[in-house]
Amino acid sequence: MVTESDITERLVKILHERFGIEKSKLEGTARLTDLGLDSMLFVDVLLDLETELNARLLGFELPADATIQELCTSIAACVAPQCHVA
Numbered sequence: 001m002v003t004e005s006d007i008t009e010r011l012v013k014i015l016h017e018r019f020g021i022e023k024s025k026l027e028g029t030a031r032l033t034d035l036g037l038d039s040m041l042f043v044d045v046l047l048d049l050e051t052e053l054n055a056r057l058l059g060f061e062l063p064a065d066a067t068i069q070e071l072c073t074s075i076a077a078c079v080a081p082q083c084h085v086a
Contacts, residue, residue, distance in 0.1 A: 004076040028069035
């Protein structure tokens with residue numbers, strides 16, 4: 001089963017590798033907007049995250065002005081229960 005910790009780890013990896021954001025700035029309280037990510041960029045991140053987690057994000061809605069922690073909590077609630085981290 002995909003855990004919130006798995007999601008956080010993979011999200012930090014994607015944001016660091018794809019956008020060059022320092023890992024030290026990718027703490028749970030960091031807001032996506034403060035990191036320079038808008039909703040259009042984040043669609044690409046979500047697609048990468050689905051691939052990383054080998055999971056589908058069913059019914060996911062991006063919370064307004066979300067922090068990384070809020071985002072990971074929302075994603076965890078939407079990951080299909082039958083999916084497992086590859």
